[in-house]
Amino acid sequence: MTPAQRLPGLEVEHHEDVTKAAKIYVAARDERAELTEREDKVRGFLLEKMRKHKLTVYEDEDANVRVEVTEGKTKVKVKRLEEEPVG
Numbered sequence: 001m002t003p004a005q006r007l008p009g010l011e012v013e014h015h016e017d018v019t020k021a022a023k024i025y026v027a028a029r030d031e032r033a034e035l036t037e038r039e040d041k042v043r044g045f046l047l048e049k050m051r052k053h054k055l056t057v058y059e060d061e062d063a064n065v066r067v068e069v070t071e072g073k074t075k076v077k078v079k080r081l082e083e084e085p086v087g
Contacts, residue, residue: 043076
């Protein structure tokens with residue numbers, strides 16, 4: 001129903017703070033969706049490289065990363081390596 005078709009007394013309340021919060025949420029949701037799409041593409045690229053080298057686990061201490069591939073689920077876990085406590 002358009003605003004011109006609304007019956008008297010049934011006007012929708014307008015709350016600028018709710019509108020602003022909704023717009024912020026939509027922007028964040030859209031950004032997350034784009035990042036998820038990018039992450040999926042990069043995950044595929046990483047899987048391709050791991051398969052090329054026939055690896056299921058890869059660790060690079062200099063880069064502070066560990067990669068684990070679970071083939072059954074085509075899942076990739078990438079973690080930062082734990083740093084040794086100093087002292």
